[in-house]
Amino acid sequence: MSEIVVALAGNPNVGKSTIFNALTGLHQHVGNWPGKTVERKEGRLLLNGKTVTVVDLPGAYSLAARSLEEQIARDFIARGRPDLVVNVVDAANLERNLYLTAQLLETGVPLLLALNMTDIAASRGIVINPAALSAGLGVPVTLLAASRGEGISALKATMAEMLARLKSSKQMREVAA
């Protein structure tokens, strides 16, 4: 049985690591990306009885890599082919964040949009309609306020659902081939 890998991607300072910590708790391993002095954080999470490896990618504004961190994020998504990418976006700065989202969609990798910092956005009067966002982008959207621990269980549930669906479509393709 092959390992299930989920990557967390997003702009710097959107709460990726907060979500990573909330998902993996103490089951973390910190190392370096091969040959690079950029920290690699990996953790394990139990979803519906299956162990999932969660990788916290370095923050990136774009996949057209300009910095080492962005190169690592891009290479992991493009070559590492994670089973699922959770794109963490800052609800209070949605416009800039969606640029990376558009690029992630173009790679064709299975994507889940985690709309974080909804508490800060709400305090500014920013109300986001997740259903409209999901319909527009064609990917599931979940709402979080990760610093308060809100929305983590909903995120896990959506991740489990997507991974189950991806697995069954993968098996169908294998049977067809």
Place this chain on the structure above:
Amino acid sequence: MKQTKHPIPLRFVDHGARAKLISIQSSQRIAHRLTELGFVPGVELSVLADSGSALMIALGDTRMALEYPLTQALLVAVLD
């Protein structure tokens, strides 16, 4: 809201003043990167600090330090 007549480089905007980004005058490569970072024509920004070689810019919730040459490339209209 009144705007200055001619866009000026962000470099010459007073601290604390609000400005609207009009255009980016630089190579394609640099303009592309600035756009990725959120410097999209139409956004409002302000100068928070000047280190003597770089400016600290507020762009929404984001704070970014840009070296003088880059701040020269960003043409803005000062808002008051």
